Amino acid sequence: MDKDIIVSWMEAGMIQVPNLLLQKYKQIGLDEKELALLFHIMSFIESGNGFPTPEQLAERMTINTSECSTQLRKLVQMQFLSIEEGMSEDGIHFETYSISPLWVRLADELQFEKKQSDLKHTLHEENNLYTIFEQEFGRPLSPMECENLAMWLDDDGQDPVLIKAALREAVLAGKLSFRYIDRILFNWKRNGVRTIEQARMQGIQFRQKSKQPTRSASEESSKTIPFYNWLEP
Template identity: 65%
Template structure:
């Protein structure tokens, strides 16, 4: 998600700020006193007081106005808040606290957490993928086979879900080898197949075409076809 969009959502009140701060203040380098001071600045701002004094903030807390002033200076040094100058319609100059730097830090943290979560998901999927291949082949993969798996994901941009689907297709076709799996993936990519459902449809079309070309031999001991895509 775009950082600027997230910041605008926060400023427009679409994201609950107190919860957001409570959940992320440690990750962005704040302690509890700094958190509470920021929450009070936000609260004063919501009520129309854009530039509360250290005395006004400390009256709501268990710290002195001097300690509050020190915390405010540190928050500005950390780049969490800044003081802006403005001018009213009556041309009266005024100062106010801007929390936009804080919103930017929070947005960056949320994006970082999402990327980390996605990375962990990808690593888990890749690890599971290698395990599934070794289970199907009944042996450890060779270095060349591991390299092929990595190339499918890194260079070709193949989704692990689709690689797993191609593996199962090769198993059901009785052609368990990397060359055949590679052909399946290339064919799917060529035809714009990028979901398991699309792969199922593609497989059905292929099997129907194969049946028309090569009518099946009747055999009382034949085993019904197992369609893994419907599992």
């Protein structure tokens, strides 16, 4: 291959396009023509022309100048593209396109998808929570007990994982009641417990305090209380 051709390719420069943009452009409201137009604007900016004319852009595309102008206005109105003003060192005002709004829209889409995923996970955890409680209690929960669960989730903002851990702690202690579980959750919240690991450590500390020897026999004092691993399913 002619070395001059390779040199010309390198001198023409390249534009970097995030894979996420190719994956999500439809979700954020772009079609293929609008995406291609944005790519050409990026290319012009990369080559030093920050404000290409509709004529210049249309020359590279299969749309005419009028349609290109319409598409540019649409991209600005839909906040995928913005026109910014600047001033050169010799005091001359100029305009340039900015692709920053496109990245903001893409980031907003990713944030929205994460919130939707988190909400779906939370709803699954909450539904699963009622099932676990009914399994442990061996019966359907009463309306008052369902209200208590809803209060822990909605009013107190308790993590379903911590509620499960408190339930297991109550099972371990042989005190399976909503009042006892509520007491555990209250103490954890007061002590700043927010993760399953912190809850596990609180349980260990509580059991260590509770296993004081009641008789003087050395063999009695050597007995230990079984450890319940909340991390196991």
